Amino acid sequence: MAGDLLDILNPQQRQAVTAGDGPVLVLAGPGSGKTRVLTYRIAYLIRERGIPPYNLLAVTFTNKAAGEMRERVEGLLGGRLDGLTIGTFHAICAKLLRVEADRTPFGRDYAIYDTDEQASVVKGVMSQLNIDMKRFKPGAVLNAISQAKNELILPNDMPRNDYFGEIVARVYPLYQQALVNSGAMDFDDLLMQTVLLLRDDEVVREKYQRRFAYVLVDEFQDTNTAQYELVRLFGAPQLNIFVVGDEDQGIYAFRGADYRNVMAFRRDYPGAEVVLLEQNYRSTQNVLDVARAVIDKNTKRTPKHLFTDRGEGPKVIVQEVYTEADEAQFAAETIRSLMRSDGYSFRDFAIMYRTNAQSRPFEDACVQYNLPYKLVGGVGFYKRREVRDLVAYLRVINNPNESVSFDRIVNVPGRGIGDKTLAAFKMWAADQGWSVARALSEIAGGAAVPFSGRAAKAFAEFARQIEAWQAFVEVEGSTLEALFDDITGQIGYAAYLREISDTPEENEERMQNLAQLRAVMKEKSHLSLRDFLEETALVAEIDSLDATKNGVTLLTLHAAKGLEYPVVLITGVEDGLLPHSRSITEPEAMAEERRLLYVGVTRARERLYLTYAFRRSLYGDSMLAEPSRFLGDIPAALTEGNWFRVKKMRDQTALEQATRWEREPNNVISFEQKLRDMQASPRDRSKAPPPRPTPTLKYPPGVRVFHAKFGEGVVLNSTRVGDDEEVDVQFAQAGRRVLSASFANLVLLGR
DNA sequence: GGGCGCGGGATTTTT
DNA sequence: TCCCGCGCCC
Numbered sequence: 117m118a119g120d121l122l123d124i125l126n127p128q129q130r131q132a133v134t135a136g137d138g139p140v141l142v143l144a145g146p147g148s149g150k151t152r153v154l155t156y157r158i159a160y161l162i163r164e165r166g167i168p169p170y171n172l173l174a175v176t177f178t179n180k181a182a183g184e185m186r187e188r189v190e191g192l193l194g195g196r197l198d199g200l201t202i203g204t205f206h207a208i209c210a211k212l213l214r215v216e217a218d219r220t221p222f223g224r225d226y227a228i229y230d231t232d233e234q235a236s237v238v239k240g241v242m243s244q245l246n247i248d249m250k251r252f253k254p255g256a257v258l259n260a261i262s263q264a265k266n267e268l269i270l271p272n273d274m275p276r277n278d279y280f281g282e283i284v285a286r287v288y289p290l291y292q293q294a295l296v297n298s299g300a301m302d303f304d305d306l307l308m309q310t311v312l313l314l315r316d317d318e319v320v321r322e323k324y325q326r327r328f329a330y331v332l333v334d335e336f337q338d339t340n341t342a343q344y345e346l347v348r349l350f351g352a353p354q355l356n357i358f359v360v361g362d363e364d365q366g367i368y369a370f371r372g373a374d375y376r377n378v379m380a381f382r383r384d385y386p387g388a389e390v391v392l393l394e395q396n397y398r399s400t401q402n403v404l405d406v407a408r409a410v411i412d413k414n415t416k417r418t419p420k421h422l423f424t425d426r427g428e429g430p431k432v433i434v435q436e437v438y439t440e441a442d443e444a445q446f447a448a449e450t451i452r453s454l455m456r457s458d459g460y461s462f463r464d465f466a467i468m469y470r471t472n473a474q475s476r477p478f479e480d481a482c483v484q485y486n487l488p489y490k491l492v493g494g495v496g497f498y499k500r501r502e503v504r505d506l507v508a509y510l511r512v513i514n515n516p517n518e519s520v521s522f523d524r525i526v527n528v529p530g531r532g533i534g535d536k537t538l539a540a541f542k543m544w545a546a547d548q549g550w551s552v553a554r555a556l557s558e559i560a561g562g563a564a565v566p567f568s569g570r571a572a573k574a575f576a577e578f579a580r581q582i583e584a585w586q587a588f589v590e591v592e593g594s595t596l597e598a599l600f601d602d603i604t605g606q607i608g609y610a611a612y613l614r615e616i617s618d619t620p621e622e623n624e625e626r627m628q629n630l631a632q633l634r635a636v637m638k639e640k641s642h643l644s645l646r647d648f649l650e651e652t653a654l655v656a657e658i659d660s661l662d663a664t665k666n667g668v669t670l671l672t673l674h675a676a677k678g679l680e681y682p683v684v685l686i687t688g689v690e691d692g693l694l695p696h697s698r699s700i701t702e703p704e705a706m707a708e709e710r711r712l713l714y715v716g717v718t719r720a721r722e723r724l725y726l727t728y729a730f731r732r733s734l735y736g737d738s739m740l741a742e743p744s745r746f747l748g749d750i751p752a753a754l755t756e757g758n759w760f761r762v763k764k765m766r767d768q769t770a771l772e773q774a775t776r777w778e779r780e781p782n783n784v785i786s787f788e789q790k791l792r793d794m795q796a797s798p799r800d801r802s803k804a805p806p807p808r809p810t811p812t813l814k815y816p817p818g819v820r821v822f823h824a825k826f827g828e829g830v831v832l833n834s835t836r837v838g839d840d841e842e843v844d845v846q847f848a849q850a851g852r853r854v855l856s857a858s859f860a861n862l863v864l865l866g867r
Numbered sequence: 868g869g870g871c872g873c874g875g876g877a878t879t880t881t882t
Numbered sequence: 883t884c885c886c887g888c889g890c891c892c
Contacts, residue, residue, distance in 0.1 A: 178882085206882050231881085255878085303882050370880060471879055493881090527868095534868045654882070674880045696879050712880080735877075735883055 121163075121192065125149075125156065132391040133157045134164075135358070139351075139385035142360040143378070145422045146407070146718035147398025147680065150360045154334055155185055157358060158200070159192040161330055170199030173328040173350060177335040179204060179655060181678060185334075201328070205343050206303060207654050209310040213301070214650070216320055220309055225515040225646060227300040228653035232499070233520045234258055234302050241290045252283050260284040261291060265304035266340040266372030268311060298519045307342040314349040321349065329354055335678070336361030336381070340372035344380070355385060363418060364411050367674055367712050369704070375711075379418075396422045398680050400429025402754055403724050407717040409750045414707050432724045434747060434757040438856055439731045439738070440474070440688075444481035446727060447685050451668060452485055454683060454723070462488055466669040466681040468716050470694045474687065478670050488667035492675045498652060502613060502626045503633050507652065509603050513585045514645050516553040529612035531578060537571040556582055581606060589645050596637040596648060604630070673716045684720035686713070689728045691742040713746055726755075730856065815843045815857060820865040826853060828865070 122130050129149055132142045133156045144150035158174060161167040176182040182202045190197055201208065210228065217224035229237070238254045238261070261284060264274060271292045274285035295301060301309060314321045331351045333339070336359040339347070351357040359381060366375025374380075382388055396404060404422050411417070437443040451465050467478050472493050482489040497503060505528055508521035516522060527533045533541075544566045545555035559565060560579040565572045588594055588602065604610065610627070617623035640648050661669070669681065673694075688694060694713060699705035717724060732741045815821060815834045821843075822828050829847035834857075841857035855862065 204882065306882085367880075368882090371882075473878080530869080532868080536868080672880065693879090698879060708880095733883085737883085 121156065121159065125152070126395060128391055128393050128395075129153050129156075132393070133160050135389050135391070137354070137356050139355050139381070139388035140358045140391065141378070141381050141385075141388045142358070142391045142393060143418065143420075144360050144362055144393040145396060145420050146362065146365065146715070147396040147424075148393035148422075149395075149397055150334070150362075150393065151181075151185065151188075151678075153393070154332060154358075154360055155188040155192065157332060158185075158189045162189075162197075163193060167330060168199060169197045171327060171329040172200055172332070173208070173330070174200070174202040174332045175205055175208065175334065175347075176202065177204065177338065177678065179207060180661065181334065182207070204654070205339075205346060206306050209306040209346070210650055210654060212310055212324070213306065213313070214646075216313060216317075219313060219317055219320060221296050222301055222305075222309070223299050223515075225299060227298070227511050227515060227518040227521065228306070228650065229295070229300050229302045229520065230498075230653065231258075233300075234262075236520050237294050237298075238287060238291055241287050241294060244290070245286060247283060247287070252280065256280075257284055257287050261288050262302070262304050263372055264288065265302075265308045266342050268308055268342055268345065294519075297517070299515050299517050300520070304342070307340075307346065311342055311345050311349065314346075324350060325352055325354075330356045330358070332358045332360075334360050335365075337363050337366035337375040337378050338368045338373040339377050340368075340374065342372075344374075344377050348384075357385065364414070364420070364711055365677065365715050367677065367708060367715055369708050392420070394421055394423065396424040397426075398721055399424060399718060400426050400722060402429045402432055403717060403720045403722075406432050406724065406750050406754050407714055409754070410710060410717060410746055411714040413749055414710055416707070430723055431756045432726065432750070432754055434750070434755045435725060435727045436743070436757075437727055437729050439854075440477045440729055440733065441480075443687055443727050443729050444477035445484075447478060447687065447725075448481040448485040448487060450685065450725060451487060451683075460682060461666060462668050463666045464682040465685070466671065466676065466679070466683070466719065467685045467687060468671060468673050468676050468719070469687045470673055470696060470712070471688075472672055474693075475670050478687075482668060482670075488665075490661060490665060490667040490669050492661055492669065492671035497629065497632070498655070500626075500629050501616075502609075502629050506600070506603065506609070506630070506633055507649070509585075509607075510599075510645060511649060513582060513589060513599075514649055516556050516582060517551050519552065522552060526578065529607055529609065529615075532570055532574040533578065537567055537575070540567050541565070541575065595641045596643070596645065597634055597641060599645070600634050600637050673712045676719050677715055680719050680721055682721045683723040683725075684716065685725040685727065686716045687727045688732070689713070689726045689744040689747060690732065691744055693732075693741075694744050695746070710746060713744075814841055815862060815864070821845060822863040822865055823847070823855070823860060829853075 122133065125133060126149075129152065132140065132153050142150065142153060144153070154174070158172060161172065162169055174182075174185065176185055182204060186197065186200065186202050189200070203211075213220055213222070213226070214224060217226075235254055235258055238258045239249065242249055242252070242254060242257065260280075264284075271289035274281065274288055276282045276285045295305070314324065328350045331347060333347055338361075347357060347359070359378075361375075361378045363375045363378050366373060366378075369375075382390065399407075401424055404424055408422065412419075435446060437446050447467050451460075451462075454460050454465075455462075469475065469478075475491060475493075479489065479491060481487075498507065505525060508524045511518050511521040512525060523538070526538055541555070542552070545552060548555065548558075550558065556579040559576055560583045562576075565575055567575075585599065585603065588599060609630070613626045613630070614623050617626060636652075637648065640651065643651065661671075669679075673686070686694075691697075691700075695706055695709035699709050726747065728743045728747070729741050731738050733739070813834050815831045817831050817833055819831045820828065821831060823845070826845075826847045829845040831843055832846050833844040835842050842854060843857055843860070843862065844854045845862075847853065
């Protein structure tokens with residue numbers, strides 16, 4: 117195979133794929149074929165070097181990438197590779213901890229807590245410690261704990277540099293204890309506990325070091341300290357470690373990732389062979405030039421010279437729009453017209469944005485323009501109340517000691533077990549020295565409980581149900597969907613959903629989610645309950661992105677990593693959004709915002725659009741927005757669009773405003789200013805609204821107007837916004853629109 | 868024990 | 883704007 121396999125690689129790719137033993141660092145620019153290099157490297161090791169698949173460990177960034185990589189390697193080698201380990205750090209660690217459960221404090225049936233569940237544990241601990249949760253937000257404390265775990269700092273080793281640190285140092289040990297008591301780990305534990313196990317337990321360490329003779333890691337720039345340490349531990353002593361990364365694409369610092377690990381690798385593995393991949397096979401030259409203009413402003417990076425032979429391509433369009441609704445409309449119209457003119461298909465388009473909250477108008481516009489779309493993220497399926505409830509039942513059946521799930525469902529649907537009864541139960545179990553699991557089975561067996569008739573009966577019934585379901589799971593041939601049916605039937609869950617739903621539509625939606633969960637369980641029926649729960653805990657939003665469905669993809673810039681599309685629209689390219697206001701004061705964070713834009717730009721194969729709005733609403737209020745400062749770094753020669761003209765117009769408006777003799781109270785503040793204000797101090801709501809100037813409307817309701825694009829229309833409504841006027845117009849042809857007077861150039865036609 | 872209404876706060880990104 | 887948590891009341 118060697119010949120045909122390696123033929124399609126360029127010399128640098130081939131050098132990487134065929135590198136000898138020892139550490140290898142591949143510095144791979146976007147679109148330079150790094151996935152190809154990784155898959156070929158695996159195939160090469162197996163086929164040419166005779167390494168059994170069992171001895172390989174490949175780490176990818178998402179489960180989806182893992183699945184695709186496995187398929188591609190199997191395709192190259194023409195057969196299934198059962199022994200090969202490919203997965204995310206988290207999934208690989210979860211498996212390992214399951215296998216080695218006897219050597220961890222968590223047991224085999226541990227649950228994996230997501231952020232909400234972690235928060236509920238943190239809140240429990242904080243209220244137990246009488247910490248003011250208004251002053252110290254549980255989320256912030258949790259974040260600090262998470263960071264600590266990523267840095268491999270143990271509960272009792274937290275530095276107490278300031279009072280917040282002191283609070284965290286108090287919460288962390290109790291939080292961790294609560295997790296152990298529940299037999300639950302958080303995401304960070306999956307990594308940290310594995311590191312601790314490998315460090316402290318020689319037998320386990322040697323077992324895996326022997327097994328994983330070759331270690332390969334993708335997206336190395338997004339590893340954190342714990343992951344870096346895992347690579348070292350798995351890779352020793354042979355150090356056959358093959359890592360692929362690009363410092364310019366490090367976008368996960370907020371969860372402890374450090375792109376400098378790429379350079380640290382050179383330092384820590386001095387003999388490492390370094391390969392640079394600079395030829396880009398994805399994008400046109402214009403796109404690459406824009407990307408480069410953006411990223412070049414970052415210091416502390418290895419300059420790269422990306423080149424392509426795909427031609428210059430069309431210019432990058434920079435488009436100013438009026439509001440986020442117009443932005444969405446522009447996107448939808450652009451997609452429609454490109455489909456008409458160039459024969460693109462829905463799946464060729466991606467709309468990207470900085471924050472999930474921006475997705476809504478695009479969804480609306482897609483519906484309006486009849487564009488099928490695939491939304492990545494948002495309120496995830498597994499975050500839905502009804503789905504969480506059912507998953508909590510499954511978790512309790514799997515392990516009743518897992519307290520967040522237990523507390524969640526013990527009285528859902530209501531069975532007459534309130535806070536008082538629950539507290540009494542826990543107290544009683546603790547007095548007996550029993551775990552919750554033990555106490556439940558004692559109750560099911562008829563043990564006397566310390567509360568009155570009705571609650572006692574309810575508890576006994578609940579305990580017997582749990583026991584019956586546990587027995588059901590053990591029955592040979594029982595399926596997950598049968599378990600699902602039995603649970604929902606017994607607890608009367610459909611009736612409960614009807615009760616808690618405010619509208620028939622809401623009820624319908626919940627029932628559909630339930631049906632979808634059942635479908636997933638049916639599909640996964642070959643898994644044990646334990647494995648099913650593990651899998652659902654570790655799915656990422658992006659994993660559910662269905663390549664077979666034809667639709668426009670809506671996703672955050674973070675989720676776009678590793679993907680590519682013929683046409684990319686990056687939206688909300690505004691100061692305060694991209695770069696995000698929370699990053700603006702911090703040079704390191706700003707550098708990451710730049711990388712984020714860089715990642716987005718380099719997803720585009722052929723066409724790239726950058727849009728920003730003139731007004732954007734936040735928490736209900738509409739505010740002026742500023743184009744992103746990053747746009748200023750892009751040479752005008754690479755772009756076209758209306759942005760320059762509009763910018764000038766706006767400068768003129770500002771000039772007029774500044775030189776006007778009669779000053780009106782200016783109650784329009786910038787978007788960014790507002791964000792900053794809100795961070796600095798909570799909004800004071802007791803204050804009366806500022807007195808409004810008596811409105812003298814230029815476009816009062818009823819008046820007829822003319823617009824260059826929309827034609828003739830009648831003003832339905834008009835409101836004054838600062839020095840500007842917002843006009844709601846019903847056009848004869850173009851329908852109803854809300855326009856900014858200063859921007860729309862409406863011509864008054866009279867009544 | 869459960870339901871309702873009010874007030875305050877808000878996630879930027881995710882395994 | 884919207885959602886959550888708390889407190890009050892039944």
